[in-house]
Amino acid sequence: MALLQDQTSLLSLPIEQLPGEGYRRRQLAGWLYEKGARQWDEMTDLPRALRSEWAERFRISEFADVAPYPSQDGSVKYLYTLLDGQKTEAVYMPYLNRKTICISSMVGCPAGCTFCATGRMGFGRNLTTAEILDQILFAAHHQGHAPREIRNVVLMGMGEPLLNVENVFAAIERMLHPQGLAMSPRRITLSTVGIPRGIYKLAESGLGVRLALSLHAPDDETRQQIIPTAHRYRIAEIMDAVRHYYAQTGRRVTLEYTLLRGVNDHDWQARALAGLFKGLSVHMNLIPWNPWEGAPHQGTPKAQILKFAATLEQQGIPTSVRWSRGRDVGAACGQLALKQPA
Numbered sequence: 001m002a003l004l005q006d007q008t009s010l011l012s013l014p015i016e017q018l019p020g021e022g023y024r025r026r027q028l029a030g031w032l033y034e035k036g037a038r039q040w041d042e043m044t045d046l047p048r049a050l051r052s053e054w055a056e057r058f059r060i061s062e063f064a065d066v067a068p069y070p071s072q073d074g075s076v077k078y079l080y081t082l083l084d085g086q087k088t089e090a091v092y093m094p095y096l097n098r099k100t101i102c103i104s105s106m107v108g109c110p111a112g113c114t115f116c117a118t119g120r121m122g123f124g125r126n127l128t129t130a131e132i133l134d135q136i137l138f139a140a141h142h143q144g145h146a147p148r149e150i151r152n153v154v155l156m157g158m159g160e161p162l163l164n165v166e167n168v169f170a171a172i173e174r175m176l177h178p179q180g181l182a183m184s185p186r187r188i189t190l191s192t193v194g195i196p197r198g199i200y201k202l203a204e205s206g207l208g209v210r211l212a213l214s215l216h217a218p219d220d221e222t223r224q225q226i227i228p229t230a231h232r233y234r235i236a237e238i239m240d241a242v243r244h245y246y247a248q249t250g251r252r253v254t255l256e257y258t259l260l261r262g263v264n265d266h267d268w269q270a271r272a273l274a275g276l277f278k279g280l281s282v283h284m285n286l287i288p289w290n291p292w293e294g295a296p297h298q299g300t301p302k303a304q305i306l307k308f309a310a311t312l313e314q315q316g317i318p319t320s321v322r323w324s325r326g327r328d329v330g331a332a333c334g335q336l337a338l339k340q341p342a
């Protein structure tokens with residue numbers, strides 16, 4: 001039997017390039033993306049000889065090991081060990097009738113946001129298309145669901161998806177493909193810290209997914225303090241790209257804003273934020289900051305969070321506060337750092 005690393009990854013192949021022809025290829029796609037098979041033995045309607053031949057050449061799984069960490073609130077953090085020994089994470093959230101998974105696009109992240117445990121780790125490498133997809137397939141299988149029962153995907157885990165455009169877009173194509181995960185583009189959200197050229201590419205890609213923008217400050221000075229790589233792109237450039245995205249797709253843009261005490265939670269910043277997004281269809285998610293060991297920040301007190309939200313609302317920006325899930329197992333926003341919970 002060939003080593004897993006030497007085999008071709010089935011999930012890396014576009015559906016039209018899976019092995020087999022016509023009917024056989026459709027059967028294989030069905031086993032992978034509809035039934036969620038993770039072993040060749042499960043594919044009982046494929047001839048045994050064909051299964052053995054394919055099992056020599058192709059691999060189904062991208063992980064050497066997976067450790068699930070269930071949170072008290074029902075979400076589960078998955079710590080995936082990849083075939084080269086690197087690690088990444090996803091978080092499964094079983095909201096009522098809305099099974100959602102937050103997946104990663106990288107090992108670590110190069111953006112280095114000061115409030116984010118992943119940023120503190122630095123950059124490992126980009127995930128492959130197959131590694132991005134298999135986070136969904138494994139979690140569905142582990143939860144006892146067919147893959148298509150997971151109806152919402154957010155690319156908001158480790159990494160900046162718009163700095164791994166080729167692999168991320170190919171993975172999204174497989175999520176949308178009728179013989180793939182057959183998802184609606186409205187149920188896939190790509191979250192970016194604000195990479196203008198990536199936002200233009202997403203607008204032109206025709207994928208039609210939702211865009212979430214994590215600006216985290218309405219002014220360049222504050223933004224550069226908390227997102228070290230932000231000096232490369234000014235807010236005005238990012239806003240041009242976002243307006244272009246909106247003009248091309250007509251999709252409402254989600255805004256993600258992590259509130260840090262005394263840094264980006266002042267009233268004037270709420271008013272400035274509202275000014276930036278005037279005339280655009282947006283929805284603001286305020287994220288109370290989730291603490292992690294050694295972090296250089298404090299969370300904004302609840303009263304100020306509610307005041308910040310009220311100011312945005314008064315200025316015409318629909319706003320929700322996203323009290324995070326999975327805090328107890330380090331699965332909440334900004335906490336992903338490959339740590340095993342105590």
Ligand code: SF4
Binds near residue numbers: 109111112120159
């Ligand atoms: S908040 Fe997002 S972009 Fe910033 S370091 Fe963390 S994972 Fe990267």
